Amino acid sequence: MVITPQRNIVSRTWGTSVGKKSVIAVTGIVFLLYVIAHMIGNLKVFFGIETFDAYSQHLREIGEAIFGYEGVLWGIRAVLVGSVVLHMWAAFSLWYQAKKARPIGYQHRQRWEGSYAARTMRWGGVIIALFVIWHILDLTTGTVNPLGGDESAYLKLVASFDRWYVALFYILAVVALGLHIRHGLWSAIQTFGANSALKQNALKTFAFVVAAVITIGFAIVPLSVMTGLVR
Amino acid sequence: MKLTLRIWRQASPEAKGKMQKYTLDDVEPDMSFLEMLDVLNEKLVLDDKDPVSFDHDCREGICGSCGMVINGNAHGPQKFTTTCQLHMRHFNDGDTIDIEPWRAKAFPVVKDLVVDRSAFDEIIKSGGYISVNTGSAPEAHAIPVDKVSADDAFDAATCIGCGACVAACPNGSSMLFTAAKVTHLGLLPQGQPERATRAINMLATQDELDFGGCTNVGACHEVCPKGIPLASIAQLNHDVLGATLTGARSD
């Protein structure tokens, strides 16, 4: 027989390119759900400092009676970190496989038929990862924030985006995230086998709409600080 | 038409190849792309030079042997068209045309534009069939097939194994080819008994042969002369992930 039977589900999954792809897809959907919740939370800046800071405090107190202060929050963080590791590991592994598959390239540049979003998944993902690190140092720990760590979440956010170049960088990063989701969401649906010739256009439109809503939902916060709407 | 051609010349699998420039003065717009290369080769032979090697057989778009990358496009600029069915009227007088072989580790260059596509045969051997006892053909109406499945299976079965999908894929993946076979057989009643193992075995062979992994970019479908739909890859993914979850195996 061609393959040695792999009786354990982990090696069966990790042992094929489609299995790795499904790991990228599952962890990508975990990010997507998190990102949507995060966006809804961010939009609370438009209800003022009390609402926003109360929300930030509430995040730390969810399920406190059972899991203790910040217990649920750390649980979410653990799932996200685990997902990031798996997502990037699988993505880099397929990247390496692709590099190996074409050791000699074309002289006449291939006219890539894939969309811009599809072509930028790998470098776009790396840029998003670097952005996330900076973002945590800025607004969570406050390490690179003008106000430092122990300030109100709302004030840290305003202080950060008051620097136009920071706001601009943030907007560029969420555009990169939007592109990643635009291809990634459709791609995940395809990976799970749910695409069909009839549904394909509708699914691509769905992914585009989700990506556009998320991009706008995030970008509107720094834009509002830049224009003075949020003070 | 006057054309400048830049063609990949490589004397043997081990030789170092390079792009070589040629000019042709008397190309007719009604010639096919391969006829244009025939004209060049006649000229080269008369000049006592080594003619350009390229694969071809049917010259009617059904055998899949004539693949080459033309100006960065597998099978050239015309959609749903093999190189042999491409006509020179799609080019302009004075054009420079770059012609290269398929580029993939699994498709090594044999000579010039000829690549060895035996890797596809290995993928087929690992599952691109149904196991039946031979003998007289069964009555055609004994096993009913619904129209939609029959149509979709037939569409997938039109794959000619040309390898353009691999050539165009930024990952160098043969996913569309493998998916076409898995969809073709997996949609029909006769293909059901081996459906799960076929999908995992063919994918495992593809991975082992140093094809890349699919990331749903879609370049394959754009260049496929038969228009095999991307949804067939979803079908392959579906069968592979199902087999992965249930642990289907073939021994």
Ligand code: HEM
């Ligand atoms: C919040 C951040 C992120 C989200 C929401 C996200 C989401 C997704 C989704 C849904 C997919 C599609 C899965 C599939 O194709 O089946 C995907 C694919 C991918 N992601 Fe991410 N991802 C994120 C961060 C990253 C990071 C940090 C990297 C860094 C390397 C990365 C690299 C990739 C790659 C290479 C792919 C596969 C490309 C492809 O399918 O064409 N992603 N991502």
Ligand code: SF4
């Ligand atoms: S799927 Fe299309 S491009 Fe790929 S081998 Fe078959 S016919 Fe050629």
Ligand code: FES
């Ligand atoms: S020569 Fe047979 S398909 Fe072109």
